[in-house]
Amino acid sequence: MPRLLILYHSQTGGTEAMARAAAEGAASDAEIVLRPAADAQPDDLLGADGVIFACPENLAALSGVMKAFFDRAYYPLLGRVEGRPYAMMICAGSDGENAARQMARILLGWRIKPVADPLIICTKAQTPEAILAPKQLTPDALARCQALGATMAAGLALGIF
Numbered sequence: 001m002p003r004l005l006i007l008y009h010s011q012t013g014g015t016e017a018m019a020r021a022a023a024e025g026a027a028s029d030a031e032i033v034l035r036p037a038a039d040a041q042p043d044d045l046l047g048a049d050g051v052i053f054a055c056p057e058n059l060a061a062l063s064g065v066m067k068a069f070f071d072r073a074y075y076p077l078l079g080r081v082e083g084r085p086y087a088m089m090i091c092a093g094s095d096g097e098n099a100a101r102q103m104a105r106i107l108l109g110w111r112i113k114p115v116a117d118p119l120i121i122c123t124k125a126q127t128p129e130a131i132l133a134p135k136q137l138t139p140d141a142l143a144r145c146q147a148l149g150a151t152m153a154a155g156l157a158l159g160i161f
């Protein structure tokens with residue numbers, strides 16, 4: 001079975017729920033490694049056939065913990081992961097586009113290959129209280145994450161990426 005790495009950061013649980021849904025969707029076609037960005041190491045990527053990166057948008061940027069992973073892993077992996085397929089998921093209050101753009105720009109440097117459009121899920125949290133509250137995603141949002149995981153795993157298993 002191919003190995004799919006799902007590398008994620010989550011502060012209030014939304015992205016974690018997305019990552020777990022993607023893992024569920026992928027489980028029948030791939031071995032899943034679900035790794036928090038804070039613990040992730042360059043070897044996690046080297047050992048994976050494909051990757052889903054998932055994080056919140058914070059302050060119109062990808063979340064700091066995810067950025068810290070890229071800061072730590074960028075040069076150790078430069079020139080060693082070209083062509084590997086990836087997808088990304090962003091959890092946002094109301095936007096998410098800038099985090100997706102930034103992450104795509106960072107990943108361009110590794111020359112890894114996007115195989116799906118960024119999946120952005122908005123929680124519609126607007127007040128400070130709602131933004132800091134634990135997140136409950138809708139069944140539709142979770143189904144979209146599941147479908148992305150399933151697509152990613154099936155593509156890896158069939159060797160079509």
Ligand SMILES: Cc1cc2nc3c(=O)[nH]c(=O)nc-3n(C[C@H](O)[C@H](O)[C@H](O)COP(=O)(O)O)c2cc1C
Binds near residue numbers: 016056059091092
């Ligand atoms: C400090 C901070 C800044 C945020 N900035 C943005 C933002 O710029 N755009 C946006 O759409 N959502 C923003 N949000 C909302 C989060 O993206 C949203 O709550 C999301 O569910 C967080 O994902 P998580 O539950 O995995 O932590 C922000 C949240 C925090 C805590």
